[in-house]
Amino acid sequence: MLSQILFYFFAGVAIVSALMTVTRRNPVASALWLVGTFFALAAIYTLLGAFFIGIIQILVYAGAIMVLFLFVIMLLNLGNDFEPDFRGTVWKVMAAGSALVLLALLVRVVGGTESLLVATGGVDLVAAQVAEYGVVGAIGVPMFLDYVVPLQVTGLLLLVAVVGAVVLAKRDV
């Protein structure tokens, strides 16, 4: 019963901070609100039983990517004398409208799945694997067995990204 209360609490935090990320004019403020969202999500992950992902979320997302963002913001000195970069009210209305419609559709689509999945009776599949290999092993084993190709590709992708970033951002001397 406690976990549900915590879940709704963190969900609320996540939604508010997401809204603040989008609406703050100051990039630094919105960056920090985004970090807040990540923390809330990490908490929800742990509540859902994915402890390793919760940790990774904080480590990689909040820790690495957001730091990179803040670093770039500071590098480009965007923190101050920024003018409002919101588009016209027409666009605002359209954006909000399309977001709500999208939300409604997603809810409609997603809504029906629980009854479907419960029917398949796979509730405690994850628990069995975790019990066998431990929290990290449960993710590690399939990653290195079934998903070994995507893993390598992702590795390559990251290499390309790094080289790309260096080439792009380097001052043409």
Added chain:
Amino acid sequence: MLPLNAALFLSAILFAIGTAGVVVRRNAIILFMCIELMLNAANLAFVALSPYAGIDGQVIVFFVIAVAAAEAAVGLAIIIAVFRHAESVDIRNFSLLRW
């Protein structure tokens, strides 16, 4: 266990907020943040469904994170390159690629 629908609804909401942000904001950096937000919404959905559909969900999350990281890195590099040239990160300066 936690109500599955709630988690999925949450991810839908976050995703919707992310799209709204992408459409509305002109600042490239914030644009990237909104995209990160949308990716996270997707991750949440994966994690929420993994107890029912198997651990694969959580494995995919890792790949998503990796992609997100790569995308952020390259994106920001582009923004720096453009910034050097146009002194601002407003995406209207990026509008040469059109008919």
Added chain:
Amino acid sequence: MDFYRSHWVLTFLVFAPLIGAVVALVLPAARARWVALWTGVIELLVATPLFWTFEPVGAAMQNEVALPWIPNWGIYYRLGLDGISLFMVLLTALLLPLMVLGSWTYIKDRERVFYAMLLALTTGVMGVFVALDMFLFYVFWEMMLIPMYFLIGVWGGKDRIYAAVKFFLYTAAGSLLMLVGILYLFSRYQALTGESSFAYGDFLSLPLTSGEQAWLFAAFAIAFAIKVPVFPLHTWLPAAHVQAPTAGSVILAGVLLKMGTYGFLRFALPLFPGAASADTTVLLFMVLGLIGIIYTAMVAAVQPNAKRLVAYTSVAHLGFAVLGIFALNVQGIQGALILMIAHGVSTPMLFFLLGMLYERTHSYEIEDFGGLAASIPIFALMLVFAALASIGLPGTGGFVSEFLVLIGTFRVQPWIAFIAASGVIFAAFYMLPMVQRTVFNSLTRPANRAIPDLCGREIALLVPLVAIILWLGIYPRPILERMEPSVGRLIERVETSRFVSTPGEAVVASSASSSDEGIRE
């Protein structure tokens, strides 16, 4: 001698020009026209014996072949020749060397590409007339488009791009509709028999409901009607002719238009006989043909540009062909076929002459000419003869075909034939003033006084055309005999599968019905 029994003669006729095209491209520019000429001459020498080796007796296809090309889709390299396509093949083979001769001094830049295009175009056209596999037919049909587009677009007159694009879009749009029709037939055949095939024979045996037939006929008919061209869809032709170089106009008027009527006779009528012989279709196309005859004749009369005038006249002539085809009796269809040949000889002659005149006066506008008979009498003689052949004077092919078409139409729709016959008056109405303003009247322009008369090459080019026009007019019997069985088979097919719903054909003069039964042997 079995070369002429087998399909190899057809394969040679189709692909020899293509090889010639490649050779023309490779060799230096000065050689190009000679290569084209030799290819044309060889093509003609190979094709002419077909006239004698073709047995007029059997109604079935001759020189057939069916080699697998893309087997798993049931696409075969299927060729065949019968009474209807024989003369189109011969006409194309005849026109090729003449066209090369016609543009001997006319084309001065990029000869290599020009002759390559011309030869490739001939391959496409020859392929269309002998292909019996719908897919292969469609490939050749599209293949014909590209070289023609370049012929008009590159070597054309002032606003040739407009004309070339208009020509291309018109024909391509039509052929897309036809493609849909072919694919639908393919799917129906596959659904019915399980294995896939594009063969013309297989589609013939396909049972189709009246609704399907109507739609499919419409798709094919529009594609061919654009090509013929039938009245409302004809405006691309004058534009294309005015801009096209002489060789382009000759092949366009001589053969490309006949692909439309040939298409009706080979595909639209036999494949969908019920829809084709329905009263509404027959009446619709007859009225359109009729408008085509009278309307374009009148429009032709007021044209300042000679080539545009001749272009409109060929629309008028093919209006007669449409009438003949939809008369759906032996006189009408044989008349249409003879007209396809006669028009395919007389109009190219006119275009050759106008081309020669253009080489001398650098203009197609009629008011730039006048009294040319005084300075170039042989040209004047040829122009008057070509004009008379085009008007359909008895003794030329034009008369025989128009007479047969009118008889065929009269048996089905007396009133339409009555009005169409007045086309004879309009023919004189548009052709004679043009001849007079070009050749007769006083020689006002000093420039026209010193132009040289026709040289040996030009006369050698025109003499075969004159000979064929007279032969068609005086002794068309061998041609009629060779067509008879195929036309008989076509009519028999259309008659037997007439829809039960429509109460027989239009009211024919009552007393004639007795003689009609006799005809439909």
Added chain:
Amino acid sequence: MILRVQQTAETVVAEAQAGAFEPILLGLIVLLPLIGFAINGVAAILAARTAERRRWSSSSHHGGSEGEADEYSNETHSVMDAEPTGVVPWTHRLPSLVAPGVMLLAFALAVANLFGMMGVELEEPIVRTYWSWIPVGELQVEAALQLDQLSLLMTLVVTGVGALIHLFSVGYMSHDPGYPRYMAYLNLFVFFMLVLVLGASFPVMFVGWEGVGLCSYLLIGFWFSEKANADAGKKAFIVNRIGDFGFLIAMLLIFVDLGALGYVEVFERAPQLDYAGPVVTAICLFLFLGAVGKSAQIPLYVWLPDAMAGPTPVSALIHAATMVTAGVYLVVRASTLFAMAPAASLLVALVGAVTALFAATIGLKQWDIKKVLAYSTISQLGFMFAAVGMGAYVAGVFHLMTHAFFKACLFLGSGAVIHALHEAMHATHSHADAQDMRNMGGLRRYLPITFATMAIATLAIAGVAPFAGFFSKDEIVGAAWIGSAGELPLSQASLFGVGGGTWMGMIAILLSIAAFLTAFYMGRLMLYTFFGPNRTGEAERQHLHEVGWTMSVPLIVLAVMSTIGGFFNVDSLVPIVNLFSPFAFGGDAALHNWLHPVIIGAEEVWASNTAAIPEVHHASWPILLAILVGVAGLVLAAVVLKPQLLGTPEETPAYEGNLEKVLYNKWYVDELYQRIVVRPVWGLSRAFYSVVDRGTIDGIIDGVLGRGAMLLGLSAGRVQTGQVNTYAFIIIVGVIVVLGSIVVM
């Protein structure tokens, strides 16, 4: 050559007694003119080639000479100017031999056949099939020639008169630079005329029919460098084409209703159609439309007067003797059909009579000598159509024959006059109109032979007693009176509700007035041309002299035929006419007996479909009236018209008072046609082109589709703003649509 012909004639006559008659070299008769055409044609091409090569050589020296090129204009009639070397080239000498020679040969063969056929009573026509022309399904058209009494008679007229006119042309046209081309066209014309006359089926006749139309187009527009001549040729061809349209429709009707097109089969199966039924009447009306086009009857006569733009021998041959009679030949050939359609026949008679009178009135006030003769021809053709329309087919053919003689004589006479005047005016370089009667006067002193022959022909055409016209024309008028008394089979028929007899009464009156007017204007022509003071001018008068023998001989022969022509068909029953019966050739009413087998079909139809006619009694007063009318016309002309008062064209105006104005301007018929037919058709054509073709069709295709596609493209392009948000938004919309469709499914 002549000897051989005599031998064949004897053998043939001997053979004839044995009952069998084989036509002699029928194909050759037709082929000879074609061979002539080929030879002359080659000569013409070579002449053109040499002329052009010389022009190149001379023009390359001093940059193109003016005089050279207008050698084709009809002012410089003579090849001498264009021929520096002085000797006449072979290309000009050859046609003088070939053209008349070929005609004489053909005439000789025709005569040989005549002798052959005279002996034997030929019931069935002889058909020679050469090859199968259009064998398609039930339509079997053979290229076949048919020889029977009618076609032989026509062949004789065509080749006989033709030969004379060819001989005349040698003198008249030999100086013209285009002489070989002229002779080639003339031979080609005779070839097509023979095909028309000897054809065994309607399509073969149609080949000749349009062929002669083509040749008249080429010959009228012979001096094509003048726009007026070329226009006249074009007008003739188009108006003929309107007639040919009618003929074509008739052929279609015949084939669809009778299933065949050969004469023999058609006239066999004709009784199958119902008597006076709509089908046979339609066939006859359309055949008559063809005849009206070719034989210049109302309303399609307008081309004949303009056809005088051609050389005069052409007018004589084509527009007097042969081509224009093709219409009459058609009606007589299809007499069985016309007998089956009494209403149509009566209409033919009526149109003929009205045309006779109408043309005669116009002839009164024309100053161009050839125009007078042109309208006279139209009028005389009206007489022939009246005859065949009333069923008096033999009278029609008889008048056709005699008319061929005296009208050809008149035309050639006027040709001689014009030629003489031209020579004179050419010598003094005056540019007066050589064809205007006001420039003539008193020519009998300078052109005695021409005057004598034309006088005989004028008496013949006026219908004065012993001459040919008297017998043939009065037989027609007589038939009209008999018909009005109800003694002709067709007088029982009715047209527009009025009885046949009354129509024939009206026709008789119309023809009588026309006969009177004919006599009057012919008298006027003779007076102004040959009597009174000479108005051609002092200087030219010295140069006026009689024409050469090649032109006089044909005139004399034709004058002789005009005198004796009448005796071929002297009908002893008719009171006054029987005075001449002792001199008749070949017995009583020779022509009637000769042509009887041809019109048997018509008589059988009448026998089975109309009430029997009691005995036909010939009153004498119609003949007296005819003589009176003829003589009165001539006398009145002599009395009323004062040639001595007439001045040159500058002095005497073309017309005084508005009646003469209307007549001179041909009742403004040409202008009427121009306004109600020609101009609207051109206007409609221009409207069609600009409004329909350019405007709507191209408007829709280029405008709506073309520009529409362009505009669509442009407006779609504006969406690409280049800003990422817009694209993101579009993607989102896409997602929404996809999700929406999933939700909806």
